[in-house]
Amino acid sequence: MLVPFIVQLFVGWVGMITSLLLSIIGIITKKVRLVIIGSILTFPISIYLSGTPRFKYFMVILPLFQFASAYFLHRRVLWLSWLLIVPFTILVIWLGMDVINQ
Numbered sequence: 577m578l579v580p581f582i583v584q585l586f587v588g589w590v591g592m593i594t595s596l597l598l599s600i601i602g603i604i605t606k607k608v609r610l611v612i613i614g615s616i617l618t619f620p621i622s623i624y625l626s627g628t629p630r631f632k633y634f635m636v637i638l639p640l641f642q643f644a645s646a647y648f649l650h651r652r653v654l655w656l657s658w659l660l661i662v663p664f665t666i667l668v669i670w671l672g673m674d675v676i677n678q
Contacts, residue, residue, distance in 0.1 A: 586620040592668050595621075599642055599664070603657050608650045615642030618664065638664060
């Protein structure tokens with residue numbers, strides 16, 4: 577009973593939104609650890625969505641964008657760090673709009 581709830585936390589909307597918020601807060605506060613935690617939370621949803629034909633190849637590399645964002649945040653290249661968060665942000669917004677319109 578507890579295992580499906582934990583899986584839903586990491587794979588569902590809570591995991592996606594938490595990952596995105598941690599990454600954004602990490603960049604704003606310039607804390608690399610928050611961005612890394614956000615990218616780790618991206619792995620379950622990327623593995624789950626990579627099983628679909630639409631996201632087969634893109635989802636495998638999605639967490640790497642956030643890891644790269646953490647790297648560039650560490651190097652103090654903020655504009656590139658923000659730019660690397662954009663693909664996951666677009667994906668979350670697009671999936672959200674797709675679910676709302678269904």
